Amino acid sequence: MHIKNQETLKKENQSLVLELILSESPISRAEIAKRTKMSPTSASRIVASLKELGLIREVSLSSDGLGRKALYFIPDEMSVISIGAEITPHDVHIGFVGFKGKLIVKETVKYSDNDPHAMANLLYQTVEDMIHSNGLGNKKIVGMCVGLPGLIEHKVGNVRLSAQFDWHDVPLAKIFSEKFGFGISIDNALKLRAFAEYNLDEELVNKNMAMIGFGTGVGSALVFDGEIYRGENNFSGEIGHSIVDPYGIACTCGNIGCLQTYISERFLLDEASKCSDITTMDELVEAYLGEEKWAVNILNKAITYAAITINNVICVNNPNAVVLSGKFIVNYSVIREKIIAKYQELLWSPIENTFDLKVTRLGSEGTILGAALSVQRYFVKNLDV
Ligand SMILES: [Zn+2]
Numbered sequence: 001m002h003i004k005n006q007e008t009l010k011k012e013n014q015s016l017v018l019e020l021i022l023s024e025s026p027i028s029r030a031e032i033a034k035r036t037k038m039s040p041t042s043a044s045r046i047v048a049s050l051k052e053l054g055l056i057r058e059v060s061l062s063s064d065g066l067g068r069k070a071l072y073f074i075p076d077e078m079s080v081i082s083i084g085a086e087i088t089p090h091d092v093h094i095g096f097v098g099f100k101g102k103l104i105v106k107e108t109v110k111y112s113d114n115d116p117h118a119m120a121n122l123l124y125q126t127v128e129d130m131i132h133s134n135g136l137g138n139k140k141i142v143g144m145c146v147g148l149p150g151l152i153e154h155k156v157g158n159v160r161l162s163a164q165f166d167w168h169d170v171p172l173a174k175i176f177s178e179k180f181g182f183g184i185s186i187d188n189a190l191k192l193r194a195f196a197e198y199n200l201d202e203e204l205v206n207k208n209m210a211m212i213g214f215g216t217g218v219g220s221a222l223v224f225d226g227e228i229y230r231g232e233n234n235f236s237g238e239i240g241h242s243i244v245d246p247y248g249i250a251c252t253c254g255n256i257g258c259l260q261t262y263i264s265e266r267f268l269l270d271e272a273s274k275c276s277d278i279t280t281m282d283e284l285v286e287a288y289l290g291e292e293k294w295a296v297n298i299l300n301k302a303i304t305y306a307a308i309t310i311n312n313v314i315c316v317n318n319p320n321a322v323v324l325s326g327k328f329i330v331n332y333s334v335i336r337e338k339i340i341a342k343y344q345e346l347l348w349s350p351i352e353n354t355f356d357l358k359v360t361r362l363g364s365e366g367t368i369l370g371a372a373l374s375v376q377r378y379f380v381k382n383l384d385v
Helices: 006-024 029-036 040-052 116-133 172-180 189-200 265-273 281-289 293-317 327-331 333-346 366-381
Strands: 056-062 069-075 081-087 091-098 103-110 141-148 151-153 158-162 167-170 184-188 209-214 218-224 227-229 321-325 356-359
Touching: 006 029, 006 040, 006 069, 006 366, 029 040, 029 069, 040 056, 081 116, 081 189, 081 366, 091 116, 091 366, 103 116, 103 366, 116 141, 116 172, 141 172, 141 189, 141 366, 151 184, 158 172, 167 172, 172 184, 184 189, 184 366, 189 209, 189 218, 189 227, 189 321, 189 366, 209 293, 209 327, 218 293, 265 281, 265 293, 281 293, 281 327, 281 333, 293 321, 293 333, 321 327, 321 333, 327 333
Parallel strands: 081 141, 141 184, 209 321, 321 356
Antiparallel strands: 056 069, 081 091, 091 103, 151 158, 158 167, 209 218, 218 227
16 A cells, blocks of 8 residues: 655645635635645644745635634735746737736737747747846746647647647647746647636636637637546647538638638638638628628628537537637627527527526636646646745
């Protein structure tokens, strides 16, 4: 029988208590003991050790509405900082994030060369500049994660395929880690965004959540039991290439009639270019609002397929919270309202009232927040201080 030594046990208990304080703060010592099923003495000892490490703080708050004060614990937001980054087709976004998801500072840098080594240099230089210009040099920075669209084998740090950058089997985490001199993880951007949404929206606590993104691509991401659901290779949720019409339009993947050919920006603009000289989504939506027939046809079809996607994701996964995100949802309220109205019309009746439907609350920082939070999660679970 394997007997855990004292040191391992202590670290595990520290992780357990710290996770609880992160998710439930402010929380009292008695509540910590109750929730972790530890004796009050053990809970006190662990809380004291976390305080000594500077990871948590004590605050005195009114406990009963009568003005009586009691002691509660909260994470020290500046004690642990992680870096989250997102690579999009023209920009790199980088954020430094404090414990519990507070965005301390964010930068966006444009790039023209998407060679992975050039990108590693750009990331490195920007991170260095941000550390110096914001006086973060003496802080505990626990790691960095980079999110991007595509099939990302996060365990081995490999980009299996990212169509937006034309990357095939790029060992991106290794290239970045060599430049930085410490381990950097990579992950699918939508999965990270879903992780941030789950952790930063109090209404989603203990929910089983599906996020569906409509924008440059179409995807879904699940956070079930507090963890990102990944499948075998981290490819779970890649609904963009589910085939909806085998006699439809040719997709970039080589198949015919993939879902994304009806919804994603690139295909909608391709379709629009056959009827008009517009080049942007803003122009397409404007033509739609102006009731130009070709634009109405293209977008009504996209709205219907988006509504079908919502129905199908719910049918397959049975979540109790569904969060809509992506450019179409966030930037174009008219399209959003039409998608929501259409899905209500199409929804399979037995699953009505089994979930709440929400629109993302996170702005453009969603992926960097999720990336930074995933690093902190790893830090807390493998506490080594
Ligand atoms: Zn496809």
